[in-house]
Amino acid sequence: MNTMNPNIVNETATTETRAVSAADTDISHADNGYGETVGKPFTDNPKFALRDVEVYYGDTQAIKGISLDIRKNQVISFIGPSGCGKSTFLRCLNRMNDSIDSCRVKGRLELDGQDIYDRKRDVVELRARVGMVFQKPNPFPKSIYDNVAYGPRIHGLANRKSELDDIVENSLKKAGLWAEVKDRLDSPGTGLSGGQQQRLCIARAIAVSPEVVLMDEPCSALDPIATARIEELISELSESYTIIIVTHSMQQAARVSHRTAYFHLGHLIEVNETNKVFTSPQHELTESYITGRFG
Template sequence: MQAALERSEMPYPAVDAHAGQERDGAVAPWTEKVGTVGEPFVEAPRMTCRDVNVYYGEKHAIRDVSIDIAHNEVLAMIGPSGCGKSTFLRCLNRMNDTVDTCRVSGRILLDELDIYDRRVDVVPLRARVGMVFQKPNPFPKSIYDNVAYGPRIHGLAENRGELDVLVENSLKKAGLWQEVSDRLDQPGTGLSGGQQQRLCIARAIAVQPEVILMDEPCSALDPIATATVEDLIAELQEQYTIVIVTHNMQQAARVSQRTAYFHLGTLVEVGPTDRIFTNPRHRLTEDYITGRFG
């Protein structure tokens, strides 16, 4: 593998993974080794990714990424703009299928299901692995119909009574029910930005997913709405596995149990969030979280 880390032309000499190097008065076990360092794998994962490569035409966007995603964890993916974290996120429910020039190789398993097997139908797959996008995107429908849309398609409710219960429960899980229960027939686009994002989360969980992917879900929200969504993520973790892409490193530190750092399409380091932010093992990770580049 032609390592993306080599392509960055770092001005640093290579160091041993376990050798201390003095820098800014501190001694840390930095490494600049090729490949992922840290703890990318877990026992009995919800999702398993091995040797994932993504190409957009001739552009090699993701290089040999291997990582596990645990049950009921929040995994944060961080890195500078253009590092490939959102591209990799979209691989996890085959959203990249919508890009004509995109090609994905490697294996991604949801439990024991190879999601890139030709026999896999992406519609039920995306019900199991839902997605919340960077900008709130409610349908041009009522609040009720925004949430009911998925269950209707997937046949999750046999009658209107069951659908009413499902919509109410989804809005409650998204922390939105008390704010909209008396106006379910009004347009979802009439809600505030933070409310629209929570409506999109309610829409995602209404189809009873196992994994929820979030691509910078708070980037367009004010601090109060952001805090509300972060609190919601902590609550949802009890029932769902969550993978979140964020440029906000403080947010990653607040909401996640593990953090993965991407650089130039390569997964550089994975580990417990508190360790990543206090004692990173790779020089690139340390430089990014301390603001030396980004």
């Protein structure tokens, strides 16, 4: 297990470009680093139970043995410097990495006690339960209505047009976009502003009624006002959905999440209640990061 057998990696190198090898152990200044994850990674009755997860791109190991529980109807933030593997880890949770040929995932990843990477596991069904919102807004080149209705249509969630209308309306309302677009549902989704596009993508994701929504830096392409709107939305959504959000902004993590996980070069360093991570970090790497010494 890599968590038991610390590998020391030069801090300036990103994991994507470096293979872990015996030579790496020569660099010693972070020797105290990557042992067991500190804080409280495990909870009772988790939505996701992840154990010893390792991800490889070809020969390069991007995730080096992470164990973590994710609680139901909570928001958890993944933070960490660029290239620490947080997005890669996030994409494992609904198997979006499947489409990358060279990517391999090891370890045990369970959703409600069932293995995600089980051979018999249906990836379509999994993704219907675990939705995702991406870094850059990516509405389909279709009308606003068709964007939201896409998921329910392919999954056959509505029997009648009126049911579909209801789903679209509710999703747009939940995403806080209804008031702005209700008069122009037929206009193309690509014509909206960046923030509106991202909310449209969130509406599209929740239209399928997923149990979990993964968000990969959902605000990184948005201006501050649009960001504030999305953050508000995340807090509202957390009542009915489990939300996992990758973010570069520590303030955002502090504002929206119940728990925060700090990643460093493919290792999970510390997980705890958000206020604890930000007020009294237990690991010195976490502390360096949140006090802005690197990142």
